[in-house]
């Protein structure tokens with residue numbers, strides 16, 4: 001395996017940056033540290049400011065507020081040319097008037113690299129990305145996947161300190177996507193380039209990134225590794241956004257009776273462990289209870305039944321292949337449960353289920369922040 | 373890879389920024405100074421007895437605008453009153469605009485909406501005409517005007533000029549209106565036809581309101597081009613009382629010795645009023661037309 | 669009327685007024701120019717010709733072309749040289765200078781308001797009525813009242829470089845001719861180019877910047893190559909219209925005396941089309957003037973056919989479209 005770069009690893013620090021377009025606040029008060037050699041994903045719905053953040057790191061946009069540091073150097077005022085970042089754009093942005101070869105060679109030509117060396121490097125990258133057959137073509141003659149590789153090659157060939165990828169796989173079909181996902185991950189591991197990967201596909205982010213920054217409406221929601229994000233979502237947005245099928249979120253209030261704590265909705269009542277109950281009750285009474293579909297267990301034939309079991313009516317059963325997704329109604333509240341496929345259920349049937357208490361999430365209804 | 377110090381990179385970036393600014397100054401700003409000076413001059417000159425340093429007004433006066441209420445003399449020569457001349461110009465401009473709009477909305481509609489043999493050929497023909505420089509035809513048009521008995525007939529000569537000018541503008545106007553018709557979704561007309569409208573009524577009650585902005589733009593455009601028309605009037609109109617404003621201004625500039633800059637500036641501004649108004653009101657659409665419809 | 673027939677007729681009914689007007693204003697004079705070019709029509713047989721197109725007082729002849737091509741009219745070759753100079757220099761202003769200007773205005777200047785001010789400024793020469801534009805120039809170059817000489821002095825031009833008359837002194841008059849037409853042409857180029865630059869996807873430019881291009885390199889390596897067709901279009905279109913344009917020259921130099929002849933000849937700004945105009949309307953040599961025009965007509969038709977070949981129909985209609 002060729003080593004394309006020297007051993008310079010760059011740490012990126014976003015120090016309280018904001019970007020406003022007139023009245024639109026595309027990004028607000030973002031603080032983020034990306035360690036050298038780390039693979040970080042920006043995850044969030046459309047329009048949440050992911051591309052804007054990338055363009056600020058690249059130097060295309062100047063932050064309205066805040067600083068950007070590469071290692072310990074303040075690069076906020078540096079134009080892109082002086083930052084040595086590589087970027088794959090959402091639209092690929094291949095130069096239509098240049099061949100694939102010239103597209104990839106472009107950053108090197110601008111650096112005034114000697115001709116033979118350009119040739120060597122372009123061919124090296126082309127081989128690495130398996131596009132060495134396409135070097136003479138124009139971008140218009142390429143398929144989506146090929147274009148994406150060319151764009152990646154163009155970003156890699158200059159041996160960037162930081163690699164920025166803006167939804168590079170969004171235009172590909174599902175199969176190619178999985179393939180390229182693995183390939184990008186492998187490349188990043190081998191080249192050890194500090195990488196930021198923008199996506200709105202959570203599976204992509206979870207499977208590739210060391211850490212994930214979840215954004216919404218220009219604000220950072222949570223910045224953590226995939227496991228933490230999944231197991232300990234910091235707020236309602238993250239809880240609802242991460243995980244598929246999504247977490248069940250049920251509005252209700254905390255009540256106390258005779259020293260026992262209950263989560264109570266207009267349709268059912270659920271006993272909480274004492275420690276959780278008292279913790280939550282000390283903060284607020286209006287809460288939202290969150291539980292992932294896989295953390296609910298259906299009780300069949302009364303086996304493993306307990307006093308905290310809830311009774312509901314089966315509404316719809318959706319087979320997902322490996323699992324069943326059971327939609328259960330409890331007096332108007334809909335709950336989704338993931339169950340093994342060997343259960344037979346009919347619509348309208350009454351069932352009992354229990355919640356794994358260790359995996360319970362409770363959020364403050366007013367602030368949306370997680371309490372536990 | 374070699375790393376260049378941050379200081380040095382910042383300096384280089386600054387130098388490049390300065391180079392860019394220098395180019396902008398050299399290419400776009402300094403050569404624009406004459407334009408600003410000229411417009412500055414014409415405005416301040418028209419209201420002042422004397423201008424200092426070319427564009428600073430002094431001795432404010434409306435004396436330069438006296439042509440509005442009294443006969444114009446320059447040196448020995450007396451010029452016709454301004455108002456009939458203005459009316460001539462207006463008549464020419466309105467005539468051209470009316471004729472152009474009438475004819476080109478019909479043809480624009482046909483080219484956009486009707487399918488007939490030779491449609492593509494017709495469009496190519498129109499584009500070709502549009503590219504062809506019409507001023508070459510001035511001599512032959514002079515002969516035609518004579519043949520039609522419209523030369524030297526005062527008012528009728530102006531009518532002849534309207535016909536010619538409109539004819540020269542029509543290919544472009546047709547093209548623009550066709551563009552506006554093209555941008556209307558077909559379904560609308562279909563819906564109207566299903567509702568039992570005749571094609572004519574569909575056109576009048578549904579399509580027309582949608583193309584009205586386009587027609588408005590074309591009328592303004594052809595009005596302005598009639599208003600600015602110089603060569604045809606200059607060449608074909610012999611009697612002073614049928615001059616239009618640009619031709620009169622031209623002859624007044626010709627009085628080199630007695631040139632009265634103040635009055636010429638005022639007259640020039642007076643003449644430019646419609647252009648200024650229409651342009652500030654509808655510059656977006658007109659610009660679009662100037663891109664597509666270009667006579668150099 | 670049978671339905672089928674009326675359906676076929678209807679489009680032509682709509683087109684008829686246009687075709688009538690086009691016949692009057694384009695076709696008839698075109699044909700007539702061809703015919704007149706081969707006649708000896710002039711002032712003393714003009715009336716007879718108007719009364720009867722086939723009068724024997726007007727003779728068919730090849731004399732006109734002999735005069736032009738065999739240098740029997742000694743002035744033709746000078747006119748030719750002036751025309752070539754005029755077309756080439758104004759064209760380079762239009763196509764090349766306007767290109768740099770547009771990149772400066774639409775790309776280098778990031779401030780929207782400033783960019784807007786510059787764009788409107790550069791548009792003014794084109795939208796100002798011709799006679800006012802001419803008037804302003806006549807003032808501007810006036811050695812006593814105008815500012816051009818003062819401006820040049822300010823920029824450090826030595827006193828004896830400055831002419832006592834920009835209108836009359838060659839080569840100043842010829843430089844002036846290029847400037848007057850150049851500003852108008854630059855407006856035209858700018859309109860087409862800025863529209864084209866605005867239609868380049870911003871990502872392409874951003875990508876180049878990230879790849880390490882400076883603003884100049886973006887202009888040279890990305891913007892200009894993408895503007896290939898608009899540049900070709902402006903060049904082609906302007907060649908044609910410059911070949912035949914003389915209105916501003918007539919307004920500025922013709923103002924000296926009489927019908928359009930003025931001082932254009934002594935100032936060295938007599939271009940081909942103006943010469944033809946002067947022959948017709950100052951010397952009343954209609955036949956000869958038509959022959960001079962006919963040469964332009966032929967060049968024009970050839971060029972138009974050529975353009976259709978090069979550009980194709982589509983590109984001629986959307987000059988500002990960038991192909992990405």
Ligand SMILES: Nc1ncnc2c1ncn2[C@@H]1O[C@H](COP(=O)(O)OP(=O)(O)OP(=O)(O)O)[C@@H](O)[C@H]1O
Pocket residue numbers: 021024025026044045046047048049050051052053090200
């Ligand atoms: N140049 C701009 N001018 C004005 N508003 C902008 C500009 N660029 C982005 N915005 C706005 O800023 C917000 C964030 O945009 P951004 O492109 O960063 O979103 P994104 O997270 O990349 O979305 P997507 O997933 O759709 O690409 C949006 O509301 C967008 O409309």
Ligand SMILES: [Mg+2]
Pocket residue numbers: 050051052090166
């Ligand atoms: Mg985006």
